[in-house]
Amino acid sequence: MTAKNLPRTALVSGASRGIGAAIALRLAAAGMRVIGIHRAPSERADQIHKSIDTVSPGSLMRICDTADRSAVAELFAGFAADKCVITDLVNCAGITDDRAIALMSDDAWDRVLETNLTGTFNVTRAFVMPAMRAGFGVVTNISSVAGVYGNAGQANYSATKGGIDAMTRTLAKELGRSGIRVNSVAPGFIESDMTASFTQDQIKAMVRKVSLRRIERPEDVAGLVGFLHSDDASYLTGQTIVVDGGTQL
Template identity: 40%
Template sequence: MSTDAAVQPLAVTGTRLKDRVAIITGSAQGIGYATAELFVAEGAKVAIVDVNAELAQKSAAVLDGGKGAAIGLACDVTKHEQTEAVVKAVVDKWGKIDILVNNAGITKDNLMMRMSDADWDLVLNVNLKGAFNFTKAVVRPMMKAHYGRIVSIASIVGEEGNAGQANYAASKGGLISMTKSVAREFASRSITANAVAPGFIKTRMTDAIPEDAKKKLLEKILLGRMGDPLDVARAVLFLSSDESSYITGHVLNVNGGGYM
């Protein structure tokens, strides 16, 4: 678990996701890994899905610890046939899929006048089409079970925009709108769809931001600190559990008051 001093220890019950099966995309590291770690601690079986096969398998092995609670699967989320193959592999192994967390995402930042078509297309394909592909793949087994939790990782940028991130903002804004449409389409099958919109979270990506830029970003955050991946993971856990059974089509902001 995270050791950030600002993040208080969470009382893990080991039962909030007992016997649930989850797919978490982009989960070999960062926010996705923190979420997978928390899910396993709460009793879930988790498929660590990542474009990097070696990293996915290593991360799954660490989480699993010989308990049979995690597997690592390689997948390019932009490829429909690969997302279908992952879903089939998970169902074949564990018999069902209860939870999907659409976390896979990338950035290719540039001012719009300098942004290439390739960088626009790549970000939209990974961040938005990837979530579409996986959502479409999991809803069939979820409908058969008459149960499902779909949580997509959006962003503060998808709500307020950001200079130099037109592609990323469009992908995350689209993900929020898609989440609401999915909520409307599948509510009658007891499938909920929600989004978590993180703000300024300490990850490898934000570690690369120059210190002066970080200082300016922190000045906008009411709580005065960067978020930790565990802050986001806790929100995802809540929306993936039975505690959120009457919540769907919602966007849960996890940004320390950076956007309201």
């Protein structure tokens, strides 16, 4: 199913930086109106908003903690009041709190699960009913190779990303008959705020594990997400696509 008769509006969580910002810009460039959501005000979020709105006028940025069910409900109530149907959803909001499981606190476990996994559930559940009524929707969940292969020191993060992949496959089975496609994308070693603090030796050691011999950029993920939200991917659902440059773990 395509959305040729529906105005495309994409909701992107975690849109104020990194992968989320790159995806928001990519979908705006594809002609969609983009509504980015992020957890707290920041100058960087304002800059991303200006960039998106320049490409796709009328695009917005909204504050919403996806782990807060009441905040998500309020956000979608506002969409309904404005008669705004979200046709495209990208769940990208996520955090890490890495440590070995013997040293992992309850708070470190709970916060990562609430933001990454429960937050994805909250937003997707709110998205589903209006999309079902419209008879069309595209969902992409951003997971990670940590959810596919595991990663030492990331029991909490890996569990959330593996859970997102499993939820993706389940939702694809549930929602396909309603014209809604659901896929996940699992990036590898991404250029980010975290890697900006790494030494050159640390970066070189990581790059040696990547067949393409470079760090993955947010735009590498955004290009794939753009494809998944195009009509060229209209028969693709229930898949987890690893985009990691051939990382050898």
